Amino acid sequence: MDRDKHGWKWLLSAPALLVLIAAASGPLVIVGVYSFLSPGTMGGVSWVFSTEAWLRVFMARDIFDPEVLSWNAAHLTIFWRSIWLSLQTTLICAALGFPTAWFIATRPPSSRTLWLFLITIPFWTNLLIRTFAIQELIRNSGTINSLLLWAGLIDQPIQMLFTDFAVLLGMAYVFLPLMVLPLFAAMDKLDFRLVEAGYDLYASRLQVLWHVIIPMVKPGFIAGSILVFIPAIGAYVTPRILGGGRTMMMGNLIGLQFGQGQNWPLGAALSMLLLIIVVGALVFYLRVVNREEDTRRG
Amino acid sequence: MKKTYLLGAAALLASTSIASADGVLNIYNWGNYTSPELIEQFTADTGIEVTITDFDSNDTALARVRQGGHGFDIVVPTHSFVQTWINEGLLMPLDPEIVTDRGNIAPQWVDVAFDPGREYTVPWQWGTTGIIVNTSIYDGDINTADIILNPPAELDGRVNVIPEMSDVMAIAVYAAGGDDVCTDDMEIWRAVRDSLMAAKPHWLALDYGTLDSYVAGDIAAGVYWNGSSMRARIQNPDLAYGYPATGYPVWMDNAAVLADAENVENAMIFINYILQPEHAAMLSNFARYANGITGSDAFMDPAMGEAPEIVIPDEFIAAGRFSSACPQEIQDIRTQIWTGLLQ
Numbered sequence A: 001m002d003r004d005k006h007g008w009k010w011l012l013s014a015p016a017l018l019v020l021i022a023a024a025s026g027p028l029v030i031v032g033v034y035s036f037l038s039p040g041t042m043g044g045v046s047w048v049f050s051t052e053a054w055l056r057v058f059m060a061r062d063i064f065d066p067e068v069l070s071w072n073a074a075h076l077t078i079f080w081r082s083i084w085l086s087l088q089t090t091l092i093c094a095a096l097g098f099p100t101a102w103f104i105a106t107r108p109p110s111s112r113t114l115w116l117f118l119i120t121i122p123f124w125t126n127l128l129i130r131t132f133a134i135q136e137l138i139r140n141s142g143t144i145n146s147l148l149l150w151a152g153l154i155d156q157p158i159q160m161l162f163t164d165f166a167v168l169l170g171m172a173y174v175f176l177p178l179m180v181l182p183l184f185a186a187m188d189k190l191d192f193r194l195v196e197a198g199y200d201l202y203a204s205r206l207q208v209l210w211h212v213i214i215p216m217v218k219p220g221f222i223a224g225s226i227l228v229f230i231p232a233i234g235a236y237v238t239p240r241i242l243g244g245g246r247t248m249m250m251g252n253l254i255g256l257q258f259g260q261g262q263n264w265p266l267g268a269a270l271s272m273l274l275l276i277i278v279v280g281a282l283v284f285y286l287r288v289v290n291r292e293e294d295t296r297r298g
Numbered sequence B: 001m002k003k004t005y006l007l008g009a010a011a012l013l014a015s016t017s018i019a020s021a022d023g024v025l026n027i028y029n030w031g032n033y034t035s036p037e038l039i040e041q042f043t044a045d046t047g048i049e050v051t052i053t054d055f056d057s058n059d060t061a062l063a064r065v066r067q068g069g070h071g072f073d074i075v076v077p078t079h080s081f082v083q084t085w086i087n088e089g090l091l092m093p094l095d096p097e098i099v100t101d102r103g104n105i106a107p108q109w110v111d112v113a114f115d116p117g118r119e120y121t122v123p124w125q126w127g128t129t130g131i132i133v134n135t136s137i138y139d140g141d142i143n144t145a146d147i148i149l150n151p152p153a154e155l156d157g158r159v160n161v162i163p164e165m166s167d168v169m170a171i172a173v174y175a176a177g178g179d180d181v182c183t184d185d186m187e188i189w190r191a192v193r194d195s196l197m198a199a200k201p202h203w204l205a206l207d208y209g210t211l212d213s214y215v216a217g218d219i220a221a222g223v224y225w226n227g228s229s230m231r232a233r234i235q236n237p238d239l240a241y242g243y244p245a246t247g248y249p250v251w252m253d254n255a256a257v258l259a260d261a262e263n264v265e266n267a268m269i270f271i272n273y274i275l276q277p278e279h280a281a282m283l284s285n286f287a288r289y290a291n292g293i294t295g296s297d298a299f300m301d302p303a304m305g306e307a308p309e310i311v312i313p314d315e316f317i318a319a320g321r322f323s324s325a326c327p328q329e330i331q332d333i334r335t336q337i338w339t340g341l342l343q
Helices: A002-034 A052-058 A073-105 A109-124 A127-138 A143-151 A164-188 A192-200 A205-233 A237-242 A250-258 A264-297 B002-017 B036-046 B058-067 B079-087 B165-175 B186-202 B211-215 B226-235 B264-274 B277-287 B302-306 B328-341
Strands: A059-062 A065-071 B024-030 B049-055 B121-134 B203-205 B221-225 B239-242 B248-258 B320-322
Touching (some): A052 A073, A073 A250, A073 B328, A127 A237, A164 A237, A192 A205, A237 A250, B024 B058, B036 B277, B121 B226, B211 B226, B221 B226, B226 B239, B248 B264, B264 B277
Parallel strands (some): B248 B320
16 A cells, blocks of 8 residues: 555656756756867867866966966866855855844744745845846945945045955845745744743853854754855856956856857866855755754764 | 847747748847837838847857757847858858848948858948047047056056957957967967956956946946947047057948748848848947948938047058957967956
8 A cells, every 4th residue: 555655656746757857967967968078169069079178177278388287277266266255155144144034033923924025025126136236336426435425424436346345245135035044944943942941041142142042043054054155156147247357256257168268168067066066065064964963863 | 148038938939929921020139239210110111020039149149049949030140250150051141132232231341251242141230349438537548458458547447348358359469469369379369468467457347337337437448339439428528439559359240141040031121121221320320330331321310420439530440450250279268368367
């Protein structure tokens, strides 16, 4: 009887599974295969096997002496910048998201829905439009500078647009809800009797926060960090519009290869590398969560 | 991009649902580039309903049409890409029975290297990539690549360079004494790399730079297109357009019929339609670029006939050069320099 049920379950979910597998792995396989081919003329690929693209991800041939191979400093700098900016974004989102989620979680249940609803409102507007809105705010002749000038606080506009600050601001703004929601979910399940118990045992507010609340909402922190970090590292629009394109992130480097660079295999290899970084982050997450559960059980 | 796909889907829907009716035409063109007035008039004159789908780069357009199943009839590639389009068999030779007015093409635009004798393409718009400067901030000589490569103190940190690799490379190659943007003279490339790397700390951004950011003074100077510069100057008379004396890129976008077009006859009718001076002028009045059709001046906005951005001053005509598409190994060098620049 049980086995029968199982059979049905698989049969009924087969169409959905097939679509999922085909839609998820199909494009991946294509990108994977492309990364081992040679570039075609003006984009595209020519069907000649080559490991050059993968080599070029990490190594650079000297432009003026193709025999000389060295670490690809430009690519490594771009990878590092992407990872570093994404980590900073994650930290900022965590720092802002925690109090926000706490505020929502401690409202009476009737108004919580409203607060959560407000958090999701930015998703109603297209990312591009929100990014341009930020640009409008921080540009030299934009709202903030105009107000400061008018108030006499500054006598020259502050250059905010086209800086790393602008990129961080934009990314933190865009990804903040992705941190707040899992944090809220974790806090929602928090047993507040434990907090009271902490106070009863003469813990200070800081001690309660550090030893009781944070360990208990840790899964929320980790889930939120993953949700922020993964899209941040592949971000394309925000760095391009707010960063002014002076420096690239991984998404822009990949975009360059498929566009003006006309080197699809290199773009494909870089995309695979990005995927590997993301999978690495996920594996790290699963390990941490599993260890947590093990220690809790133990 | 998303918008492009949606429009594309709409175009496909439109082309399949009325496939039997002979009144449709699907144009695949750069965004904000096709005069709506012209399209309205074309539909009124011929009864052919036109759908326009935008692309944002030559690479995007080429990649999409190569895949097939696009449903487009007309495409408007830039000159440096035309040879690739023709060689890959993506374009259809123009039908001399319908496209009867190729004689209207201005003589210097007929025997062009990318399509000798205009077998496949007709001019859409042409222009130059030069330098825009806010003269209230810097009033020195603006007809020099030094504005970008060695910015004067007034412009230090206030220069924007469009992120178009081929345009920026071209200006740098010419400034380094090169003739050919695809040169295999490595000393030129070394000079190009060094000059760009030295210049970048003085740039504010590598952005497409909205018209408004020049008009409002957020950006004091930059590499920019002539038509856009004219539009900016109309809003802020302090803005001026400079032609780097060492050399600057000239480009031309060209309309062509796709080899797998579904509405071939309508497409040919449209091609001949834009060869008429009054219609070519409508394209120019909208996009603010010149069109390469003899006699269109008479129908053009008078402001364009005098605009220093559109009418190249005599002393700078010779410095304008058509860039070509580079072979893969040169393209590789350019991409490496570019990546190093933006690292």
